[in-house]
Amino acid sequence: MIYDYIIIHYDEIGLKGKNRGSFEELLISNIEIKLKSLMKSCFRESGHITIEIDGKANISKIKEALSQIPGIAYFSLAKRVELNLDSLKKEAINFLEDKEYDSFKVNAVRHDKGFELNSMELNSKLGEVIIKALNKKVKMKSPDIMLKIELSKKSAYISNEDIKGVGGLPTNPQQKVVALLSGGFDSPVAAYLMMKRGCEVILVHFHNKNQASSSVESKITKLAEQLSKFQVKTKLYIVPFESLQKEIIMKVNSKLRMLVYRRFMLKIASEVAGMNKAKFLIVGDSLSQVASQTFENLEATYTGLDKHVLSPLIGLDKREIIEISKRIGTYEISAMPYGDCCSYFLAKHPTLKADVKLLEKNEALFDVDKLVEDVLSKSRVIGF
Ligand code: ATP
Ligand code: MG
Numbered sequence: 001m002i003y004d005y006i007i008i009h010y011d012e013i014g015l016k017g018k019n020r021g022s023f024e025e026l027l028i029s030n031i032e033i034k035l036k037s038l039m040k041s042c043f044r045e046s047g048h049i050t051i052e053i054d055g056k057a058n059i060s061k062i063k064e065a066l067s068q069i070p071g072i073a074y075f076s077l078a079k080r081v082e083l084n085l086d087s088l089k090k091e092a093i094n095f096l097e098d099k100e101y102d103s104f105k106v107n108a109v110r111h112d113k114g115f116e117l118n119s120m121e122l123n124s125k126l127g128e129v130i131i132k133a134l135n136k137k138v139k140m141k142s143p144d145i146m147l148k149i150e151l152s153k154k155s156a157y158i159s160n161e162d163i164k165g166v167g168g169l170p171t172n173p174q175q176k177v178v179a180l181l182s183g184g185f186d187s188p189v190a191a192y193l194m195m196k197r198g199c200e201v202i203l204v205h206f207h208n209k210n211q212a213s214s215s216v217e218s219k220i221t222k223l224a225e226q227l228s229k230f231q232v233k234t235k236l237y238i239v240p241f242e243s244l245q246k247e248i249i250m251k252v253n254s255k256l257r258m259l260v261y262r263r264f265m266l267k268i269a270s271e272v273a274g275m276n277k278a279k280f281l282i283v284g285d286s287l288s289q290v291a292s293q294t295f296e297n298l299e300a301t302y303t304g305l306d307k308h309v310l311s312p313l314i315g316l317d318k319r320e321i322i323e324i325s326k327r328i329g330t331y332e333i334s335a336m337p338y339g340d341c342c343s344y345f346l347a348k349h350p351t352l353k354a355d356v357k358l359l360e361k362n363e364a365l366f367d368v369d370k371l372v373e374d375v376l377s378k379s380r381v382i383g384f
Pocket of ligand 2: 182183184
């Protein structure tokens, strides 16, 4: 079968009332950027977005790209048909001719109610001609093939498979956030969940070149590259952390070190957010997962920063986080061995109930502004 159109369905955008148009436009513009020359045109019709493709287009590339664009709930490869009963009968038979199946069901969906027959009537008319011409059985429950007929104002589209997308909402470049990306399982999932809800996520990784193995950087780049598939434009900041970390190790008690590292990371990330007009900081914290993420430590870590911190994984169990990481293709990359810069020179039993005043007292030992400025001037930015 040579497909000439793709029908894109969204779910939440459909509930946006008067704002629906602007979400649809955003989604169309993101599809255009992601598919580029793989498609001919992309436009709105009643109840869905339609992409016109070349009969010779690279279908597997198109499918891969569409299944990673936030805002798309599912999509189907389709054949366009003139909006009249005779054409529908003829094309339904053509569509099924090269397929292998015993039973079928027709499922007509009228996005526009102008057509002469209602859905039930169209289902039975098309069912009849298929039985007659191709000698197949109708089966209402679990048929081998579900022939979907979507009717819009000017055209009809025939398809037989819904391909799942990311869901969520289209990337809005006005909704920028900065996500702190470590090499673990959690933070890539946190970044992805923000992308899925329509944010443009800028990634920041803190890197200790003396202590981390050389594979860390390639691992982080791979993670950023994989995540970049879920948004239009991705920037990764690699911030050198070794000099700051050395100073923290010298000045801060080992029981508090992890929290001071994290607060410095958040302070630096706040600056990156300011430079990029980003509004929130995103971390991969999950409540009580590790010592640094106890109820009290999270409060102490997030207090007194220039930007608010959001933790999209806060209520998820590790198992749920791992499930998402497998689905989005970051699991294998996160599982690669590496030495995280944070895991050096830490106490065996770090504090579980830090007091923010004590952390601030420790931070007063540093020339924070100068340190932040210094590491940022030495950071590298990679674009995807
Ligand atoms: P992850 O699996 O994401 O590494 P984790 O459970 O190991 O998380 P921590 O090491 O305590 O948890 O880190 C908590 C969060 O702090 C991470 O999810 C990430 O957002 C941020 N973070 C930690 N280390 C770094 C780093 N080197 N660079 C950037 N962000 C970091
Ligand atoms: Mg980590």
